[in-house]
């Protein structure tokens with residue numbers, strides 16, 4: 001059975017896409033079968049996996065509108081070692097088109113069920129909003145991975161997301177839980193980041209992943225080569241951290 005995780009945080013620029021593609025590549029590098037689903041119309045996770053979003057024949061948009069199956073719409077990223085259900089700007093229209101349809105928040109879940117046997121992990125890169133697209137992600141998933149920067153307003157920003165997850169858990173998907181908070185772009189020299197990190201651990205305990213992703217320029221450069229950092233420069237500090245995170249995820253889901 002595939003374990004399905006959303007990488008979500010309603011803030012933009014917090015490291016969702018970087019986490020999705022690098023965790024996907026990290027899991028693939030330790031022998032896991034992975035599908036990466038891009039649910040953001042910006043298509044950054046698609047491009048960052050070496051798939052040109054402008055050349056997609058079929059995308060997650062077609063899957064949400066039930067005009068294609070996952071098996072038909074996915075593409076293999078040969079360089080990255082995982083499959084991609086890509087997205088492009090067309091996906092922005094799905095938000096409106098789905099308003100009219102039945103079970104609109106469960107479209108992705110139904111589609112992923114048909115591909116369940118093909119994967120160990122499905123990772124869903126969510127857009128920076130709590131929209132119908134994100135809701136489709138949350139309804140499909142067993143858990144949510146929340147990347148966050150250890151900044152002053154970090155805890156405050158979590159409240160909306162935690163409330164949304166609680167509501168989805170209560171009304172739509174009783175499997176859903178927060179798997180963990182991932183500290184990203186971490187710079188230990190900054191005292192404030194250390195303090196916020198300690199606060200996070202006090203507040204959320206073992207919901208905070210042990211792995212910490214450092215701020216690392218190689219991770220930021222990799223997308224311009226259409227690759228996750230883990231593939232672009234496996235020796236970089238940030239890449240090591242994401243592979244360690246992949247190992248931590250494998251360990252965590254054994255205990256779920």
Ligand code: ADP
Nearest residue numbers: 012013014015016017018185214215216219220
């Ligand atoms: P989101 O998907 O949440 O909008 P991104 O993953 O696109 O966030 O990250 C936002 C920016 O920060 C990107 O330019 C990305 O390359 C950069 N970035 C993400 N993680 C790191 C990191 N650990 N070190 C350095 N830069 C990073």
Ligand code: MG
Nearest residue numbers: 016017040044
């Ligand atoms: Mg993103």
